[in-house]
Amino acid sequence: MKRFAVPILVAAAVALVPVSVRVQEPGYPMTLIPIAKGPFNFPPGYQIPWDKIEIRVTEKMSPNLFVLHGSQGLDPAHPDASGGRAMALFGADGVLMVDTENRQVAEKTLAAIRTFSNGPIKVLVNTHIHPDHTGANAFFAKQGALIYAQENLRNEMVRPPSRGNPPPAAGRGNGQGAGGGRAAGAGAPAGPALDMAAVPMATYNYSKATEGQPAVTFSMNGETVDFIPMMPSHTAGDTIVRFRKANVIYIEDFYRNFGYPFADQGNGGSLQGMLDAVNLIQKLADDKTTLIPGHGTLVKKQDLLPYAAMIKDVMSKVKTLRDQGKSLQDVLAANLLAPYEGKTMGDTQQSKDRFITEAYDEVKDFPPVVDGKRTMPRR
Numbered sequence: 252m253k254r255f256a257v258p259i260l261v262a263a264a265v266a267l268v269p270v271s272v273r274v275q276e277p278g279y280p281m282t283l284i285p286i287a288k289g290p291f292n293f294p295p296g297y298q299i300p301w302d303k304i305e306i307r308v309t310e311k312m313s314p315n316l317f318v319l320h321g322s323q324g325l326d327p328a329h330p331d332a333s334g335g336r337a338m339a340l341f342g343a344d345g346v347l348m349v350d351t352e353n354r355q356v357a358e359k360t361l362a363a364i365r366t367f368s369n370g371p372i373k374v375l376v377n378t379h380i381h382p383d384h385t386g387a388n389a390f391f392a393k394q395g396a397l398i399y400a401q402e403n404l405r406n407e408m409v410r411p412p413s414r415g416n417p418p419p420a421a422g423r424g425n426g427q428g429a430g431g432g433r434a435a436g437a438g439a440p441a442g443p444a445l446d447m448a449a450v451p452m453a454t455y456n457y458s459k460a461t462e463g464q465p466a467v468t469f470s471m472n473g474e475t476v477d478f479i480p481m482m483p484s485h486t487a488g489d490t491i492v493r494f495r496k497a498n499v500i501y502i503e504d505f506y507r508n509f510g511y512p513f514a515d516q517g518n519g520g521s522l523q524g525m526l527d528a529v530n531l532i533q534k535l536a537d538d539k540t541t542l543i544p545g546h547g548t549l550v551k552k553q554d555l556l557p558y559a560a561m562i563k564d565v566m567s568k569v570k571t572l573r574d575q576g577k578s579l580q581d582v583l584a585a586n587l588l589a590p591y592e593g594k595t596m597g598d599t600q601q602s603k604d605r606f607i608t609e610a611y612d613e614v615k616d617f618p619p620v621v622d623g624k625r626t627m628p629r630r
Contacts, residue, residue: 275498280541281311284332286509286548287323288596291330299326301355304333306363310549313497315342315472318543319363321356328383331509331597335383335545338501340494341368342472348375348396349492349501350545354386361394372396374469376478377451378503379486380407380518384545388449399467400451401480403519403623404488408450412517412624457482463531465493479535481505484528487519487623493535500536501543505529506555508547510597511588511606512562514613517627519620522562522613529559547596561591569607570614579611579630 284307304325309332310318321333329335337360338349346368352360364372375396377385385408392398455466457480465477474496481489484505492501504513505520505528514520536542536552543549565587572582588603618625 275539275541276313279311279313279497280499280549282309282549283307283311284309284320286320286331286546289330291324291327293327293330297327299333299355301353304356304359306334306337306352306356306359308363308367309336310543312338312494312499312541312543313474316340316474316494316497316499317367319352319360321352329509329546331546334386335381335504336501336543337384338492338543339364339368340472340474340476341370343370344471345370345373347469347471347476348372348391350378350384351375351387351391353383354390357387357390360387361390374399374471376400376467376490376492377404377488378492378501378545379489379515380404381486381504381515384503385449388451389446392448397453398449398451399453399455399478399490401488401490402454402456403483404486404490405451405454406623407486407488407518408445410622410624412626455480463535466490481531482524482527483519483521483620484524485513485520486515487620487625489520489528491532491535497541498537498539499541499543500532502528502532502545504545506532506542506544506550506558508544508550508554508558508596510546510599510602511591511595512558512609513602513605514609516609516612516617516625519623519625521617522566522609526559526562529555564590565606566610566614569610573611573615579608582611583607 304322306319306321308317309320317339319337319339323332324330326333334352335350337352340347346364372391372394373396375391375398377398377400388398463479466480467478469476474494477493479491479493481491485503489503489505491503505525512522512525514522514525532552532555540552541549542552568587569582572585583604587607592598612627618627
């Protein structure tokens with residue numbers, strides 16, 4: 252399979268300054284189906300009923316920019332709405348997609364697109380590696396889509412990292428993962444062998460020197476779309492997608508307001524990188540920009556600040572305890588998230604333990620990223 256690297260295609264002048272002429276269409280964004288807020292309970296041994304999960308248009312960001320998301324209350328990893336958000340820009344130039352949802356609902360995702368467009372699927376960009384965002388890549392590549400992503404994402408897909416054991420107590424609670432990692436998704440069987448059609452063919456890289464600049468810009472269907480490579484944050488291969496005319500940025504999973512922060516450290520992510528990503532969004536977005544996370548509710552840039560403050564607070568407290576020689580079990584038992592309980596949707600023990608474990612691993616002897624991956628400790 253041939254592939255090619257994508258150079259930086261746009262001038263730096265447009266990259267870090269919010270475009271002052273952006274004006275969202277009157278009446279947009281429009282939320283058609285809000286996410287479910289829970290609480291949710293899944294019995295032991297619960298299996299995701301993929302045949303019951305529907306993919307629907309849940310938000311409209313402009314007359315030709317729609318958001319797709321799955322059913323509520325059926326997927327333990329994402330009970331608010333199954334899978335990660337996907338997007339479709341459509342019109343006479345064909346369809347540009349952002350992410351593809353889970354492999355098991357590929358045909359349903361296409362069927363949802365066909366309710367508003369019969370155009371060819373031409374372009375697909377992956378925002379990060381997780382299967383609720385890339386699971387149907389091969390299906391849509393075979394529909395004609397050329398897949399774009401960071402080179403690190405391609406490396407993560409072709410050579411996935413080894414995984415440590417889950418954090419202590421990670422199995423407690425109701426099975427709700429509120430996650431999105433390769434290990435997330437209770438009830439989901441292991442996927443099939445990698446279909447090389449799923450692997451991005453057009454790749455680009457993040458560089459600190461060009462941070463915030465688009466690697467790829469499309470003028471398509473009356474919209475200008477920027478693929479902006481991110482620093483290692485949720486994973487080492489993250490991309491955000493800016494729709495300039497609609498004044499919308501898909502910010503993938505470095506931010507979430509359903510469940511606690513999730514840095515996929517094995518795939519090169521870090522909590523510090525997520526803080527850096529929040530800082531970058533403060534520069535790229537204006538006060539009216541709609542930010543679309545992969546999970547949770549739509550937000551504005553100021554909504555990211557309490558999230559960043561929570562990460563900083565927790566990391567500081569974890570570092571203090573670890574510097575005192577406390578074990579991971581000690582830190583998990585310290586209930587450091589008590590101030591945030593009741594304020595976070597998807598507040599489960601599993602989500603709490605995962606966040607605290609990530610902070611514990613990161614504040615001391617944190618392994619470096621090598622080829623888009625990090626070798627995490629096994630427990």
